Amino acid sequence: METATKSRAPHLSDTQRLAWLRLIRSENVGPRTFRELFNHFGSAQAALDALPELSRRGGKKTYRLFSMDKAEAELASLYKMGARLVAMGEPAYPPLLRHIDAPPPLLAVRAREPLQQELTGTQKTLAIIGARNCSVAGAKFATKLAGDLSAEGFTIISGLARGIDSAAHQAALASGTIAAFAGGIDTIYPKENMELFAKMIAANGAAISEMPMGWNPRARDFPRRNRLISGMSLGVILIEAAEKSGSLHTARYALEQNREILAVPGSPLDPRSVGANKLIQQGAALIQSTDDILEIMEPKISMSLPLHQGIDEPAISWPAQDQADVDETSNPLNAKEQDRQAVIDALSETPIDQDELLRFTGVTLQTLQLILLEIELAGRLERHKPNKLSLIHSGRA
Template structure:
């Protein structure tokens, strides 16, 4: 796949007009590049509107977004401390520019120096087990220490654990909403930590709420930025498998951690391995294929977290327990057929040990958990 990137220094007028094209309804990346190829620049394309004729269907009636709205967005992004990254900017990542229909413009918040490093994406189940979240943090921490920036999608579960593990060495969160929208709401603190120590990326306009159709679009950036994608727990029909499929199409290595065939959350990863993904048990399995990152370990430059009002982020993905039944549900969801110590389970679920033990006694009587020697528990 050839790169759409042609490095050039854009004037302010061209930047505004490129953003007008990108923010206009029905102008996706493919049509954007057709317009640039035809007219030579966004400014000329905007001047030629509404007399556009694209493709073999003749004239296409496309409404161009008002200039005032784009200028307002530019002003607001600047107030947040963010910036726009155009595909022809010299610091736009080459890895991403090489994919099919790369995002013409990204909005970023944080340290763009992370985009110069080799990246590893770590993705997986939102309802991940506690053990797999622990594993994701360990993979992220170790690969970060080896010089990789850790990329994920800021979702609950494996994404959250991966960002946490890569926070000190450098992590990149690619979101499916506007820069001023934090989703899920439970990740507000993590979002601000990443903005202060790492990098937030989105191709969506300010104020955009997350919708189902946005996530596959987001996923192509997660895989596109990365040298490889590691999948830890994924059901047979899940967004993580979409990311893995995109990675394979983009020529990236796909790594998968095997899991119990009795756990539906592992059937997708096991199927990936069956179809040729690299069976992965330790970070060495990744390093053997990708090799070490050439850059030195990243030292994050601390700065004040951004301060802005969250716009209707939606319901929390992980509501706090309000009843014993809810606590039991969270425990059952966090357990897998791999044993975990009760102390670690308490930390994962933010429960005090007495509360956890009381719930475990009830669940054991119901046959929903198995107790093992040494204070370990797992699914029966």
């Protein structure tokens, strides 16, 4: 089934890939906004053409489009270092990642051909994460789990951090392991893991990133990276996660994405085990051996996507060819000024549910989506989970 799906999967043309890259790199466009724009206008290029006017309607006089020169330069830099840009829906795009909330439309993928597609296209994946300042016992257990699971055919995913991440990657070298980056695909972090990363690529490993080339990771980028780690995985295994560690961010994403959460218990006297122990109290599976993991994951491996009810196929029309025409009745290209003002007046700094906003204003869903795009591209809209919206204070815009 999966092979047949891959064989029918479309590929972007060079022109389309550049348009996708320009759109996701343009001002105030993130994965969710990309999807809304794409669905509304029918293609990335049509959305690009509309961005300046949309932003102007939203209240922003000048808008920064990502230039064609910069897009071509980024692609050239990727190819030069042996990486490429993979679009959601293409065969090399991680299949599980496609089913998370707001998946990245484009991923930079670096791997040794021809294993690139084989690695990122696998569905038998597990993440192993944990403390950077791990104990010897924690690193030893991570090494054993990663080695055993690799021998069982799992691809191990982690974040190339110190400690548990490094131990897991090292143990999975022979069968292939994937690192998710918080910075650009050319930015190895921490620097001390450059040798480990070189070994990963030389063997059967891969790295992915949604950030631009040359991007140095900031603190806020790591949670964004963590959603990729859990999103690519059937389950997330935590070893020595402190109470406020980044590993717990990954566990929260795993919960939202309906992934399995597995935690290794630790001493209540060790602060590095507080987070993992609390997860177990809250219902995470308690793991003491590889057999525990295999028993829990066996039913998940053969499940068809989506993994559970509640994970929907992203609402993005992914055409092999751009849609030449847009139905202006179902997807209006402009909104009436009174509708726009009604939506803006109804919004405030207090989050409101989108469905409630729709009922209150009385506009059509398509008109509301267009107006929200205008406000968001102007940098005036903030989205909150699960489906709430608020205006950003003018001092923060």
